[in-house]
Amino acid sequence: xxxxxxxxxxxxxxxxxxxxxxxxxxxxxxxxxxxxxxxxxxxxxxxxxxxxxxxxxxxxxxxxxxxxxxxxxxxxxxxxxxxxxxxxxxxxxxxxxxxxxxxxxxxxxxxxxxxxxxxxxxxxxxxxxxxxxxxxxxxxxxxxxxxxxxxxxxxxxxxxxxxxxxxxxxxxxxx
Amino acid sequence: xxxxxxxxxxxxxxxxxxxxxxxxxxxxxxxxxxxxxxxxxxxxxxxxxxxxxxxxxxxxxxxxxxxxxxxxxxxxxxxxxxxxxxxxxxxxxxxxxxxxxxxxxxxxxxxxxxxxxxxxxxxxxxxxxxxxxxxxxxxxxxxxxxxxxxxxxxxxxxxxxxxxxxxxxxxxxxx
DNA sequence: GTGCCCATGTAATCTGTTACATGATTAG
DNA sequence: CTAATCATGTAACAGATTACATGGGCAC
Numbered sequence: 001x002x003x004x005x006x007x008x009x010x011x012x013x014x015x016x017x018x019x020x021x022x023x024x025x026x027x028x029x030x031x032x033x034x035x036x037x038x039x040x041x042x043x044x045x046x047x048x049x050x051x052x053x054x055x056x057x058x059x060x061x062x063x064x065x066x067x068x069x070x071x072x073x074x075x076x077x078x079x080x081x082x083x084x085x086x087x088x089x090x091x092x093x094x095x096x097x098x099x100x101x102x103x104x105x106x107x108x109x110x111x112x113x114x115x116x117x118x119x120x121x122x123x124x125x126x127x128x129x130x131x132x133x134x135x136x137x138x139x140x141x142x143x144x145x146x147x148x149x150x151x152x153x154x155x156x157x158x159x160x161x162x163x164x165x166x167x168x169x170x171x172x173x174x175x
Numbered sequence: 176x177x178x179x180x181x182x183x184x185x186x187x188x189x190x191x192x193x194x195x196x197x198x199x200x201x202x203x204x205x206x207x208x209x210x211x212x213x214x215x216x217x218x219x220x221x222x223x224x225x226x227x228x229x230x231x232x233x234x235x236x237x238x239x240x241x242x243x244x245x246x247x248x249x250x251x252x253x254x255x256x257x258x259x260x261x262x263x264x265x266x267x268x269x270x271x272x273x274x275x276x277x278x279x280x281x282x283x284x285x286x287x288x289x290x291x292x293x294x295x296x297x298x299x300x301x302x303x304x305x306x307x308x309x310x311x312x313x314x315x316x317x318x319x320x321x322x323x324x325x326x327x328x329x330x331x332x333x334x335x336x337x338x339x340x341x342x343x344x345x346x347x348x349x350x
Numbered sequence: 351g352t353g354c355c356c357a358t359g360t361a362a363t364c365t366g367t368t369a370c371a372t373g374a375t376t377a378g
Numbered sequence: 379c380t381a382a383t384c385a386t387g388t389a390a391c392a393g394a395t396t397a398c399a400t401g402g403g404c405a406c
Contacts, residue, residue, distance in 0.1 A: 007193075013279065013281060013284065016285075017284055018285065020284075020287065020288050023288075023291065024291075041274045042277060042284075043277055043278075044276075044277065044279040044280075044281075045242060055292075063202070081217065089288070090292065091295070092285070092291065093196060093285045093289065093291070093300070094296065094299075094300040095285075096290070096300055096303040096304045096307055097307060098281050099282050099285045099304055100281075100282060100304050100307040100308050100311065100336075100339070101218045101219075101281055101282075102218055102219065102332050102335065103219065103278060103279050103280040103281050103282070104188065104219045104276040104278050104279040105186060105219075105280070105331070105335070106273050106274050106276055106278050107274050107275060107276075107278070107331070108328045108332060108335075109188060109191065109192055109195075109328065110267075110268045110270075110274045111190075111328060111331055112195065112328045113195050113198075113264070113268045114268065115299045116198065116199070116264065116268070117268065117269070121265070122270065124269075125268070125269040125271055128271040129271045129275050131271075132271055132272060132275040133275050136275065145233050147315055153283045153284065153286060153287045155287055155334075155342065156280070156282070156283045156338070156339075157277050157283060157343060159338045159341075159342060160280070160283075160338065161275075163331075163335065163338050164275070164331075164335045166334075167330065167331060169308045
């Protein structure tokens with residue numbers, strides 16, 4: 001999915017997110033970065049090696065990350081944020097027009113088309129969506145209630161799911 | 176962004192949306208389809224010719240669209256939905272797991288990092304975001320109040336913006 | 351040692367982006 | 379007629395995906 005506009009000197013969403021991981025985790029290996037994407041339930045990225053490793057190299061080549069080989073048997077690399085990288089990250093975070101854009105919402109695109117379905121089909125799929133959304137909400141609420149709330153993105157994701165549920169309820173009376 | 180997961184026999188988000196346009200508009204030319212993406216305020220896609228024209232060819236090659244050359248001087252093509260395409264579109268719309276996924280939300284990704292900013296920076300960018308979000312809300316409300324509400328995606332987008340505003344208000348007291 | 355997971359990549363492919371090219375139509 | 383715009387593409391490129399390859403460390 002789209003979502004991927006090429007750089008006009010700017011960072012990709014993935015690159016910005018990668019900088020954020022390195023910033024909050026401190027110097028870390030590619031695998032560590034990658035796992036953040038694999039584990040985080042942001043289904044938007046696969047966290048595939050073919051995306052993360054090249055992104056790290058790009059960022060290092062641009063001077064935003066500093067790379068240092070370790071001396072252990074793996075000879076892996078530890079990336080840390082350079083001052084330039086920290087500045088770039090702040091620019092990325094404070095890019096208000098990018099932040100307030102509507103993004104890529106698979107729900108919104110399908111919502112328009114629900115009316116095209118037969119009532120029976122629509123009811124069936126709406127029920128299934130409600131089921132999945134409620135499950136996600138429960139999962140997120142469980143995570144957020146834990147002592148370490150982790151990144152607050154979960155709050156926003158929860159709010160998003162609830163918005164969708166409210167919309168389904170209001171429009172089709174399914175709750 | 177994005178977002179772009181390759182096909183495991185499935186349709187891309189763009190392809191699904193393209194089928195939706197052809198379905199709701201009836202037989203139409205590539206340009207007609209493209210303009211829907213250019214005009215619609217879904218900032219997620221550029222609606223570039225390099226995306227739309229190949230997508231239409233792909234869908235036609237897969238038998239989901241029927242292509243018919245017109246006899247006028249443009250010799251353009253009119254695409255219409257084949258029965259197979261209609262079925263594929265329904266599958267796409269009713270793919271509940273895909274629909275309820277969290278998508279690619281640039282706001283959510285930046286929200287986590289706002290805490291890393293200085294209070295002054297954070298206040299400044301939060302204010303700017305609020306300004307942009309309110310402007311989008313006003314614009315959407317204007318559109319939605321018109322006689323022809325057009326696709327309901329606008330309702331969801333409006334709800335998304337309001338969710339973001341509420342989050343900023345709650346978290347940073349900026350409204 | 352053998353098998354399995356951890357960690358680090360690479361290769362081929364796919365899709366969307368920008369930027370350009372080109373012919374038809376319309377406004378002046 | 380000329381210029382702008384409509385409409386239809388193509389070309390080069392970038393970034394992400396899957397799938398594969400490979401070597402180290404650990405359990406048994």
